[in-house]
Amino acid sequence: MELSEKLVLALPKGRILKEVMPLVRLAGIEPEPAFDDPASRQLQFATNVPNLSIIRVRAFDAATFVAFGGAHMGVVGNDVLMEFGYSDLYSPIDLDIGHxxxxxxxxxxxxxxxxxxxxxxxxxxxxxxxxxxxxxxxxxxxxxxxxxxxxxxxxxxxxxxxxxxxxxxxxxxxxxxxxxxxxxxxITSRLVVNRPAFKVRPAELTYWIDRFKEAVSHGQAA
CATH class of the missing domain: 3.40.190.10 (Periplasmic binding protein-like II)
Known part of the structure; x- marks a missing residue:
């Protein structure tokens, strides 16, 4: 992956999306207005972070996009992780949602x-x-x-x-x-990271892992 490449965050559609968005926003990520427009047919969205975009996909597909490098990180239920057992997925955080x-x-x-x-x-x-x-x-x-x-x-x-x-x-x-x-x-939902991407871009991805850890702590304390 090129260092100049934008980071991509894969989020699952449906119930988990509603639960994860407060954490995404607490982590400092705000998607463009079309993300919250039910009439929008967009699948990829810019954010307030210049080098980060969001894709919104089916829950099973979020794991596949991250595992094969289409996205650098994503939100995936551990049911999906156990079903596919992708070796290129690193799961550093239990987000304590999607129970x-x-x-x-x-x-x-x-x-x-x-x-x-x-x-x-x-x-x-x-x-x-x-x-x-x-x-x-x-x-x-x-x-x-x-x-x-x-x-x-x-x-x-x-x-x-x-x-x-x-x-x-x-x-x-x-x-x-x-x-x-x-x-x-x-079952709960986890933040997952593509292992090869983490080796190439450790500083950027560690930054977002830490932001999500803080968001989860803040959410649990609220």
Missing amino acids: CRLSLAMPETAADEDPQGWSHIRVATKYPNLTCRYFAERGIQAECVKLNGAMELAPSLGLSKRIVDLVSTGGTLKANKLKEVAVLAR
Whole structure:
């Protein structure tokens, strides 16, 4: 990466964006007005920092952009970090936002099944790698059906009796007559940095790591 290249911060769309923006602003980064315009179709935005821009992408893609050098740093849930295991991602800070859990859920009528009797199961999930590892560690072979959304439909439509998905309040599961039966991991969002970029531009990236650390401390104290 060229030293003259602008730093790029990858932020995830959706719920986490609303939670992370107070920290971004506390760190001293203010995006151009179009960033807050719901009608804007822009994907990259200038900021008040001349050598820093923001891209707004899907949560899974934020990790990919940083891992492959399209962005220098980003905000990524540790669910995504565990799923992809990118070696070029350095995660120096837990931002203490995006709290939820990655859970196994089943229909309420089958939720009392004893997992000790499972040997080969099918699971619908957005996280096939993480899910297969979790069950393999317990001696269970999991056939993972990859879905990117509407996971709760899988049991009622006969696709899979079990799902692994992010759970916040549990309201969606309850509305679809599903019950949370195990927690695979507790999830928060992290600041991640591209390792090769950090080697080339340590002073710049350390500066922003420190600014985000201060922002998190300030937010926790508020």
